[in-house]
Amino acid sequence: MPKITYIDSQGNEKIIDVKNGLTVMEGAIQNNVPGIDADCGGSMACATCHVYVKEEWLNKLEKIEDAEQDMLDMAFEPKKNSRLSCQIIVKEELDGLVVNTPSKQT
Numbered sequence: 001m002p003k004i005t006y007i008d009s010q011g012n013e014k015i016i017d018v019k020n021g022l023t024v025m026e027g028a029i030q031n032n033v034p035g036i037d038a039d040c041g042g043s044m045a046c047a048t049c050h051v052y053v054k055e056e057w058l059n060k061l062e063k064i065e066d067a068e069q070d071m072l073d074m075a076f077e078p079k080k081n082s083r084l085s086c087q088i089i090v091k092e093e094l095d096g097l098v099v100n101t102p103s104k105q106t
């Protein structure tokens with residue numbers, strides 16, 4: 001199972017084995033990772049699953065869709081490497097993926 005590293009704004013790190021086919025958000029929710037609330041359940045309507053993806057992983061992700069970008073534009077402190085973790089589907093190639101949560105999400 002791919003290992004996903006979640007790092008909060010304080011630098012606390014959790015490394016979780018997430019099943020292929022789940023989203024990075026679902027991996028967090030199922031393992032009580034703080035900082036990812038996913039209020040809308042993954043329907044791109046809340047941005048409480050906003051993460052910063054470590055730069056070297058950005059081009060391994062599916063292209064960002066307009067609806068995701070629109071939601072990110074309204075998120076807290078969006079950056080170039082912002083993604084909605086509910087839109088990142090875990091697969092073998094993402095083994096080792098590192099995401100950080102914004103300081104507002106604790």
Ligand code: FES
Pocket residue numbers: 025037038039040041042043044045046047048049050071084085086087
């Ligand atoms: S869970 Fe709401 S936008 Fe991702």
